[in-house]
Amino acid sequence: SAGLGFSQTDGLIFNANISQKNFLGSGKHINLGFNNSSANTVYSFGYTNPFATVDGISQGFNAFYRKTDAKASNIANFNTDVWGGDVSFGIPISENNRVRLALGYENTDLTLGTNPIKSYQEFVDQEGDSFDTWTLSLSWSSDSRDNAVMPSRGMSQSLSAEVATPGGSLQYYKLRYKNNWYHPMTESLTMALHGNLGYGDAYGDTENLPFFKNFYAGGIRSVRGYKSNTLGVKEDDQSLGGNFLVTGGAEIIFPVPFLKKKLRSVRLSAFADVGNVFDKDQDFETDLLRYSAGLSAIWISPFGAMSFSYAQPFNEQADDEIENFQFSLGSTF
Incomplete structure (x- = not known):
């Protein structure tokens, strides 16, 4: 399959994917992927044996190459070239619960832009600009939603931990929790709550979480009404992100009004969002959270x-970048 998309952050997005779920009749899954936008170019390959054991444990490996222009995503001016891969095992706990364990490797080449951020230059002076890291990751996921695309009841959540182990160029860890909950209020109204927490830090010989591993907030999939990735600390009008992320929100989902027949492919909602991203040297304070409210629409179109x-943001500050109307388009052919 191939697809085209467009977002205000990444501009025109092109992707191509070749997937075979029963490769040569073996029952193994393989996948070749390509994704290109103004911010990212990604090549990927994946192989999975979904039944490596009689207990349903899956085994797989992935390889990738990713080139990123952070400035194109409204982040500070730097580029990364990363290649690597991982070996993973998926362990079913129950019908809706699964655990994944992976050992990965990444080689990262970092390039700072002109007039780099002072803290970025200090990081490069201390740590260098080329890194080899070995990572251990453990994640748990649960999904009881009645529909993965347009759910009206159930919950999906995930908890993950990643550690860059000693022996590599950098030592750090990242923790993340995501939750989406849906509950029908009436036949036509659904309440939805969502939350996203992230935290990372360095340990051992590394003093700070590498800035290219920071969390970011703002945008149509985060705190709407604020430009994508622009919340949090800034330096020289450039967004730095941070090592602590907190976002969340509530929505009332309803069908298109004045139509006798309910359109299953269209969903409207009234929402309220909250969140921000914080730097290691910045204490978390509720007064620093950003709030917004508005209306949204999702259409699962033929394209x-x-x-x-x-x-509409509620408590924007002078250096916040406001973007009231936001959209994301995607198609597959």
Whole structure:
């Protein structure tokens, strides 16, 4: 399959994917992927044996190459070239619960832009600009939603931990928790709550979480009404992100009004979002959280998913970048 998309952050997005779920009749899964936008170019390969053991434990490996222009994503001016891969095992706990364990390797080449951020230059002076890291990751996921695309009841959540182990160029860890909950209020109204927490830090000989591993907030999939990835600390009008992320929100989902027949492919909602991202040297304070509210629409069209939102920030500050109308378009052919 191939697809085209467009977002305000990444511009035009092109992707191509070749997937075979029963490769040569073996029952193994293989996948070749390519994704290109103004911010990222990604090549990927994946292989999975879904039944490596009689107990349903899966085994797989992935390889990738990713080139990133952070400035194109509204982040500070730096580029990364990363290649690597991992070996993983998936362990079913129950019908809706699964654990994944992976050992990975990454080689990262970092390039700072002109007039680099002072803290970025200090990091490069101390740590260098080329890194080899070995990572151990453990994740748990649970999904009881009645529909993965347009759910009206159930919950999906995931908890993950990643550690860059001693012996590599950098030592750090990242923790993340995501939750989406849906509950039908009436036949036509659904309440939805969502939350996203992230925390990372360095240990051992590394003093700070590498800045290219930071969390970011703002945008149509985060705190709507604020430009994508622009919340949090800034330096020289450039967004730095941070090592602590907290976002969340609530929505009332309803069908398109004035239509006798319910459109299953279109969903409207009234929402309220909250969140921000914090730096290691910045204490978490609720006064620093950003708030917004508005209306959104999702259309699963014949050309792919299309998302639109209009949000009004409540407590924006002078250096916040406001973007009331936001959208993301995607198609597959």
